[in-house]
Structures are given as C-alpha cells and as structure tokens.
Amino acid sequence: xxxxxxxxxxxxxxxxxxxxxxxASLTLKLAGLVGIFIALPIVLYGQFEAxxxxxxxxxxxxxxxxxxxxxxxxxPMLDQxxxxxxxxxxxxxxxxxxxxxxxRLLLQPLGVAGADSFYYxxxxxxxxxxxxxxxxxxxxxxxxxxxxxxxCSWDRPxxxxxxxxxxxxxxxxxxxxxxxxxxxxxxxSVHDTAEYLNTSIGRPYWRTPEIRxxxxxxxVFALLAALMALSVSRSLHHFRRVTREMRKNRxxxxxxxxxxxxxxxxxxxxxxxxxxxxxxxxxxxxRQRAEDHAHSIKAPLGTITxxxxxxxxxxxxxxxxxxxxxxxxxxxxxxxxxxxxxAQRLDRTTADxxxxxxxxxxxxxxxxxVLLRHRQQIQDKSVQIRASLAENVxxxxxxxxxxxxxxxxxxxxxxxxxxxxxxxxxxERDEDTVLLRIGDEGPGIKQSDLERIFDRYFSQRPRPxxxxxxxxRYDHAGxxxxxxQRNVSAxxxxxxxRNRSPRGLIIEVELPTA
Numbered sequence: 171x172x173x174x175x176x177x178x179x180x181x182x183x184x185x186x187x188x189x190x191x192x193x194a195s196l197t198l199k200l201a202g203l204v205g206i207f208i209a210l211p212i213v214l215y216g217q218f219e220a221x222x223x224x225x226x227x228x229x230x231x232x233x234x235x236x237x238x239x240x241x242x243x244x245x246p247m248l249d250q251x252x253x254x255x256x257x258x259x260x261x262x263x264x265x266x267x268x269x270x271x272x273x274r275l276l277l278q279p280l281g282v283a284g285a286d287s288f289y290y291x292x293x294x295x296x297x298x299x300x301x302x303x304x305x306x307x308x309x310x311x312x313x314x315x316x317x318x319x320x321x322c323s324w325d326r327p328x329x330x331x332x333x334x335x336x337x338x339x340x341x342x343x344x345x346x347x348x349x350x351x352x353x354x355x356x357x358x359s360v361h362d363t364a365e366y367l368n369t370s371i372g373r374p375y376w377r378t379p380e381i382r383x384x385x386x387x388x389x390v391f392a393l394l395a396a397l398m399a400l401s402v403s404r405s406l407h408h409f410r411r412v413t414r415e416m417r418k419n420r421x422x423x424x425x426x427x428x429x430x431x432x433x434x435x436x437x438x439x440x441x442x443x444x445x446x447x448x449x450x451x452x453x454x455x456x457r458q459r460a461e462d463h464a465h466s467i468k469a470p471l472g473t474i475t476x477x478x479x480x481x482x483x484x485x486x487x488x489x490x491x492x493x494x495x496x497x498x499x500x501x502x503x504x505x506x507x508x509x510x511x512x513a514q515r516l517d518r519t520t521a522d523x524x525x526x527x528x529x530x531x532x533x534x535x536x537x538x539x540v541l542l543r544h545r546q547q548i549q550d551k552s553v554q555i556r557a558s559l560a561e562n563v564x565x566x567x568x569x570x571x572x573x574x575x576x577x578x579x580x581x582x583x584x585x586x587x588x589x590x591x592x593x594x595x596x597x598e599r600d601e602d603t604v605l606l607r608i609g610d611e612g613p614g615i616k617q618s619d620l621e622r623i624f625d626r627y628f629s630q631r632p633r634p635x636x637x638x639x640x641x642x643r644y645d646h647a648g649x650x651x652x653x654x655q656r657n658v659s660a661x662x663x664x665x666x667x668r669n670r671s672p673r674g675l676i677i678e679v680e681l682p683t684a
Contacts (some may be wrong), residue, residue: 241348260293467506531572551589591610594676601683604681605680611674623651625652
C-alpha cells in the first residue's frame with residue numbers, strides 16, 4: 171500500500187535524473203540532429219521515388235493505351251486484300267500524332283526473319299534517316315526486334331532514351347505490333363522528353379533536375395551548418411584556452427574580447443572579462459581586508475597582554491584564584507592570536523587561489539623545506555622521520571599553496587605523535603597523478619569521525635589544563651585540515667584519511683601533474 175507523500179523509489183528517481191541530464195545534454199541533441207540530418211534525405215528520397223514511379227507507370231500505361239488505340243484504327247487499312255496504301259499512311263498517322271509525339275510505322279515482310287528485317291514505312295511527322303537509324307539501333311540493342319521477328323508480339327511498354335541527330339533527346343515510350351497478311355507491322359510511339367519532365371522516364375530518378383537541385387541545396391545547407399558548428403566550436407575553444415591561461419596566469423594580457431569569436435558572442439566575451447576583473451578585484455579586497463582586520467585586532471591584544479604584566483606582578487602568591495583568572499585571560503589571548511593568524515593566513519590563501527599564477531612547483535623541494543623548518547620540533551619530541559620521496563615531482567599550483575598543505579598535515583601528525591614515534595612521509599608519481607602520503611603513530615580517529623576531520627573547526631586534540639604557575643598554550647584552531655582540503659580541491663586534487671594498523675592515521679593527497 172502506497173503512503174501518501176512518500177518519496178518515489180530510488181530507481182525511478184535515478185531514471186528521472188538521467189532523463190533530465192540526457193535532455194539537457196548538448197552532445198545528445200547534436201547527435202540526434204545529425205541522425206535526423208542523415209536520415210531525412212534518405213526517407214524523403216524513398217517517398218519521392220515511389221511517387222515518381224507511380225506517375226511513371228501511369229504515363230507509360232497511358233502512352234501504351236493511346237498507341238494501342240491508334241493500331242486498332244490502322245489495322246483495317248494495313249490488312250486490306252489488295253495491300254496497304256502506303257501513300258496514305260503518312261496522312262493517316264498525322265491525324266494521331268501531336269506536339270512532341272512522333273508515330274513511326276515499321277514493317278517486317280511476311281516470310282522474312284531476323285532483327286534487321288524491319289523496314290521504315292511511314293512517319294508523322296516526317297523523320298530523317300538518321301533518326302530512324304537511331305531508333306532501330308536502340309531496339310536492336312535491347313533485343314526487341316529479334317523477339318518481334320519471331321512472334322510479332324509485345325506485351326509491355328519500354329523506356330528507351332536516345333539522342334536525335336540534332337542532339338535533342340527523345341523518349342521511346344511504347345510500341346505495339348500489328349499482325350497482317352502482309353507481314354508484321356510495328357507502330358512505334360516516340361515522345362519528346364520535354365513533354366515528361368516531371369517524371370524520370372528512361373533514366374534513374376536521381377538524375378532528374380528536381381533531385382539534383384534538392385541535393386545541391388542540401389549540400390549547401392549542410393556546409394553552412396557545418397561552418398556554423400565549426401565557428402561555435404572555435405569560439406568555445408578560444409574561451410577555454412583563455413580561461414586556462416587566466417587560471418594559470420601565464421598571459422596577464424589575455425582577454426575573452428580579444429579572441430576571434432563570432433560577433434554574436436562578443437557581448438558574452440565582454441561579460442566574461444568583467445567577471446575576471448571582478449574576481450581579481452575581489453582577491454585584492456580579501457588581501458586588504460585580511461591585513462586591516464589583523465592589524466585592528468592584534469593592536470588591542472598586544473595592549474591587553476602588556477597591561478596584564480603589572481597586574482600579575484602585583485598579585486600575591488597566595489592568591490590562587492586571582493592567578494588562575496590571569497592564566498585564563500592569557501590563554502584566551504593566545505587563543506585569539508591563533509585565530510587571528512589563522513584567519514589572516516586563510517584569507518591570503520583564498521586570495522591566492524583566486525588570483526595567483528599556477529606555476530610548476532617542485533613538490534619534492536617543498537616537502538624537504540617543510541621538514542627542515544620543523545626540525546627543532548621533530549628533535550624536541552624525539553620523532554623519527556622516514557621519508558621516501560620521488561625526485562623532481564612537479565605540480566602546477568600557486569606559490570605557497572602546497573607549502574600550506576604539507577605544513578598543516580605534518581603539523582597534525584607531529585601534534586598527535588607520542589615521544590619516540592615514527593612519521594612516514596612518501597611522495598610517489600605516475601603518468602597523470604602525484605600521491606603524497608603522511609602517516610603518524612598517534613591514537614588515530616574513530617571510524618565515524620573520519621569523514622569529519624576535514625570539517626571547519628573540527629578537532630580532537632586534548633586541551634591542556636591551565637596551571638597557576640605556567641603560561642597555558644593553545645596551538646590549534648581546528649582549521650588546518652580544512653585548509654588542506656580546500657587548497658587540494660582548488661588544485662583539482664583529492665585528500666582522504668584512513669587509520670593505520672595497529673594505530674595511527676594516514677593522510678593521502680592526490681594531485682594532477684598537469
């Protein structure tokens with residue numbers, strides 16, 4: 171039983187999401203358009219060819235019927251006992267011939283056989299010997315005369331196109347034999363091709379003027395569509411190249427509007443340039459704000475710290491509560507200084523991610539420099555560093571971004587490592603990626619919290635209890651690994667964490683090499 175208001179099943183939701191993505195995909199739309207573009211002329215050609223074939227059959231049948239009627243009218247004259255009156259045949263044929271139509275009468279005398287036994291008898295209008303010869307040659311090549319010579323019968327019209335002596339084409343549409351006592355007469359109905367331009371009688375359909383014109387129009391349209399697609403593709407390619415150069419800051423003078431793009435995209439290019447200008451102005455504003463805020467807060471903090479010194483000296487040693495209150499104030503001041511420094515560094519890094527150039531950074535050298543800067547801290551905790559670093563590992567990044575990543579991960583490992591522990595540092599490289607791995611021997615992280623260690627302000631470090639006689643310290647604000655994740659993501663990389671066996675934590679950073 172369905173519950174009202176319940177969410178649809180997940181397979182249905184996934185199918186709907188896929189359908190929406192497919193509908194919005196330009197690639198699928200382009201593929202569909204190309205498919206229609208290819209299939210449409212094929213389908214239309216088949217439909218038009220079928221219609222032309224039907225018209226062709228109707229015309230040929232009409233010509234055959236008309237020729238057959240003429241033969242029925244001529245048959246009594248040709249079968250007279252005293253022989254046909256050849257002098258009247260031309261005048262009789264002229265009654266049935268019309269504009270563009272020629273009637274020719276051939277005779278095979280009785281008792282004569284062979285394809286070359288047919289002779290010209292009459293014609294309307296009058297025909298030249300060259301024309302008669304062309305017709306006889308065409309009939310002989312199709313073995314029509316040979317068949318008529320044997321049986322004097324023909325049961326279907328023919329389509330035969332041949333050139334006249336003056337270069338014009340004529341179309342032989344039908345022929346009807348007439349048996350008589352004097353032999354086999356053959357009435358040939360010849361029609362000028364201009365009379366049947368709307369059909370493909372006597373030639374393939376693709377050779378008709380309409381199809382050729384349509385094919386030329388289609389090719390012109392396809393060429394224009396291809397040029398338009400190429401223009402849009404080139405414009406997008408230019409946009410992508412300029413965007414990549416701006417991200418890497420290789421050519422500070424590049425702009426979208428300077429590219430050779432379609433005029434219709436000029437306004438879009440100008441808007442992109444305005445967006446880039448706004449981003450650079452925002453980065454500069456973030457840097458300025460970080461400096462102003464740090465200066466505004468550090469000054470009063472320094473004043474408070476200096477003011478506490480005479481108060482501390484004036485409190486008697488037996489005033490435990492007062493000294494503890496002073497210690498809490500100093501711990502809070504230290505906490506505030508840490509937050510101010512972290513916020514200032516965070517703002518600078520944010521501005522660098524927006525505006526800083528992407529340069530080839532030697533990550534191997536960065537790791538070695540960070541280890542060198544932490545040498546004193548490593549010695550104080552008697553920690554052993556076991557490093558395995560590939561040489562000359564280069565990653566495109568802003569200056570200082572990778573330093574922050576390595577330093578924060580190493581600082582996290584040192585803070586959790588017990589005295590005498592070993593920290594593993596490895597740097598590997600393959601064709602497309604770089605893998606930085608730093609593992610400690612600390613307490614590790616609960617499995618349920620592994621996904622949260624990169625969250626902002628998340629920390630599981632134990633807070634030191636303030637002592638009356640000592641200056642408390644609070645060295646972490648819960649921002650280190652969050653900054654790591656943000657910087658790595660900005661470099662199109664990925665950072666993850668997992669527990670070691672039997673104890674400890676490993677943080678892995680994967681970055682693209684290009």
